[in-house]
Amino acid sequence: MNDSPGSQAYPMAQAISPAGPSPCPQAQSHEGKFLPRFQGTTRLTYLRNLAFRGNVSDATVMLAGVERGDPKAAEELLALVYDELRRIAAFKMSHESPGQTLQPTALVHEAWLRLVGNERPTFNNRAHFFHTASEAMRRILIDRARRRRTERHGGGYVRVEFDGFDPAAPDADDQLLAVHEAVDKLALEHPVQAQLVKLKYFAGMTNEEVSEVMGVSVATVKNYWTFSRAWLRDEIDGS
Amino acid sequence: MSEDPGRDVVIFTEALRFSAEERADFLDRACAGDENLRRKVEALLRAHERVGDFLETPPIETGTDDESDEGPLATGNSNGSSSDK
Numbered sequence: 001m002n003d004s005p006g007s008q009a010y011p012m013a014q015a016i017s018p019a020g021p022s023p024c025p026q027a028q029s030h031e032g033k034f035l036p037r038f039q040g041t042t043r044l045t046y047l048r049n050l051a052f053r054g055n056v057s058d059a060t061v062m063l064a065g066v067e068r069g070d071p072k073a074a075e076e077l078l079a080l081v082y083d084e085l086r087r088i089a090a091f092k093m094s095h096e097s098p099g100q101t102l103q104p105t106a107l108v109h110e111a112w113l114r115l116v117g118n119e120r121p122t123f124n125n126r127a128h129f130f131h132t133a134s135e136a137m138r139r140i141l142i143d144r145a146r147r148r149r150t151e152r153h154g155g156g157y158v159r160v161e162f163d164g165f166d167p168a169a170p171d172a173d174d175q176l177l178a179v180h181e182a183v184d185k186l187a188l189e190h191p192v193q194a195q196l197v198k199l200k201y202f203a204g205m206t207n208e209e210v211s212e213v214m215g216v217s218v219a220t221v222k223n224y225w226t227f228s229r230a231w232l233r234d235e236i237d238g239s
Numbered sequence: 240m241s242e243d244p245g246r247d248v249v250i251f252t253e254a255l256r257f258s259a260e261e262r263a264d265f266l267d268r269a270c271a272g273d274e275n276l277r278r279k280v281e282a283l284l285r286a287h288e289r290v291g292d293f294l295e296t297p298p299i300e301t302g303t304d305d306e307s308d309e310g311p312l313a314t315g316n317s318n319g320s321s322s323d324k
Binding site for chain 1: 244245248251252255282283284285286287289290293294297298
């Protein structure tokens with residue numbers, strides 16, 4: 001992937017990999033080299049404290065299990081990624097200025113780095129991870145939208161906890177939930193296209209990233225995306 | 240990935256390359272009498288016309304919640320994370 005657009009997709013993963021399979025906190029003095037895109041001490045401290053706390057090998061073990069077709073491993077990986085995404089989002093939201101937009105793709109890539117990125121993963125591992133992360137992101141967003149909707153509809157005692165995910169307007173929540181349901185229907189007829197929607201819409205990935213993770217050309221990604229949007233629009237409009 | 244994307248995907252994608260005037264002829268040929276398929280593709284083409292910026296923005300915005308004092312690790316909901324659907 002030397003000069004392909006995809007090589008820009010995971011710059012941090014490439015930057016961190018020279019640390020070898022078991023980077024340790026002693027590498028701190030070289031952090032400028034390993035984590036070139038991080039600026040400011042807050043995030044560096046955060047990564048230093050949390051990046052190597054044991055989940056790295058957990059995720060890799062789970063990914064190996066997923067590749068063997070172990071359904072329990074897939075479930076565990078999803079739970080792990082789900083929690084990690086929420087932690088990262090909460091951290092970002094408590095340390096960055098209010099009103100800043102939280103990018104799902106940045107969250108997913110950071111989760112990748114923190115859970116797997118320094119373990120020299122295989123192509124399949126990476127594909128499995130990003131598919132899992134897009135599903136985790138979808139569930140986080142849906143959970144959030146449902147809680148907010150419950151709160152609005154008279155369930156005011158249900159406290160919406162702060163976790164950084166904030167599809168702001170009621171309309172946004174309604175659209176999110178409608179898309180969520182429609183994507184499940186799309187998956188029955190067109191599983192590949194539904195997967196693509198999860199990667200692009202829920203995980204915010206670019207066409208190039210989706211192309212790499214799904215193993216199809218960028219042109220195909222664009223065609224499937226155009227098709228899927230029309231399909232979902234048609235489904236939601238009920239025409 | 241070599242999965243067959245399905246005839247509706249292929250015909251819809253191909254139909255977009257034709258102008259509105261040429262499209263009916265193309266659909267005649269491509270659907271070859273399969274009325275069901277043709278209705279499906281035509282509905283998709285109509286939906287495509289009104290798709291606008293639908294789904295172009297990922298569904299996250301930050302809030303300005305004033306509850307941000309909980310700290311990064313205080314908010315994890317580690318249960319139920321994989322059972323919900």
